[in-house]
Amino acid sequence: MISVQNITVRFGEKEVLHHFSLQLPERGIVGLSGPSGCGKTTLLRVLAGLQRPDEGTAVLPGPVTMLFQEDRLLPWRTAEEHLTDVLPRGRRQEAAHWLALVELTGEEHARPAQLSGGMRRRLALARALACGGGLFLLDEPFTGVDRDRAKRILTRMRELSVPILLSGHEPELLALCQSVVWLDGPPLRLVPPPAP
Numbered sequence: 001m002i003s004v005q006n007i008t009v010r011f012g013e014k015e016v017l018h019h020f021s022l023q024l025p026e027r028g029i030v031g032l033s034g035p036s037g038c039g040k041t042t043l044l045r046v047l048a049g050l051q052r053p054d055e056g057t058a059v060l061p062g063p064v065t066m067l068f069q070e071d072r073l074l075p076w077r078t079a080e081e082h083l084t085d086v087l088p089r090g091r092r093q094e095a096a097h098w099l100a101l102v103e104l105t106g107e108e109h110a111r112p113a114q115l116s117g118g119m120r121r122r123l124a125l126a127r128a129l130a131c132g133g134g135l136f137l138l139d140e141p142f143t144g145v146d147r148d149r150a151k152r153i154l155t156r157m158r159e160l161s162v163p164i165l166l167s168g169h170e171p172e173l174l175a176l177c178q179s180v181v182w183l184d185g186p187p188l189r190l191v192p193p194p195a196p
């Protein structure tokens with residue numbers, strides 16, 4: 001079971017997470033939302049093992065895959081190569097599948113500079129999903145992606161049946177999540193998604 005128990009994170013005088021606990025299901029997409037600066041990235045970083053909490057523990061039985069807010073693409077690699085670089089040797093033919101999932105079919109040979117901001121974001125998402133295993137931590141995966149396209153991609157991601165914690169602000173996307181964690185400062189609430 002993936003969980004954080006009673007974690008507190010401080011940056012100097014600023015307490016960002018306060019005795020926060022969360023258990024994630026074995027599969028399915030959980031949304032993470034709240035105002036800018038409330039601690040979403042900090043929580044994802046704790047789960048990824050990149051930020052040590054001042055108090056409490058994070059329990060992660062397996063590997064994690066993190067999509068950062070920045071795309072972190074390689075300017076000299078094509079879209080297809082971003083996928084084949086992370087896929088194991090015997091699964092490289094899956095590149096087309098992951099590009100199709102994020103609606104980048106036809107852009108196989110484009111380098112990041114030849115893609116729009118939303119296309120680069122989708123490529124970064126495809127790479128994260130392709131290289132994954134374990135828990136996926138996706139920090140605002142749909143920045144710059146139009147809402148209808150993001151909804152279609154998220155619907156396909158639901159079918160992957162893997163555990164995903166995804167931060168975002170868009171209500172229509174959060175409505176497609178299995179549940180939503182709202183970080184709005186203490187008290188923190190775990191609530192069902194709003195009706196579509």
Ligand SMILES: Nc1ncnc2c1ncn2[C@@H]1O[C@H](COP(=O)(O)OP(=O)(O)OP(=O)(O)O)[C@@H](O)[C@H]1O
Pocket residue numbers: 011014016034035036037038039040041042043
């Ligand atoms: N390394 C750091 N040093 C000092 N303060 C930090 C650090 N990282 C984050 N913070 C502070 O912690 C708070 C939470 O930041 P965080 O990035 O987790 O917010 P967020 O909810 O992801 O915001 P956004 O939606 O804008 O991405 C902010 O007030 C931020 O200034």
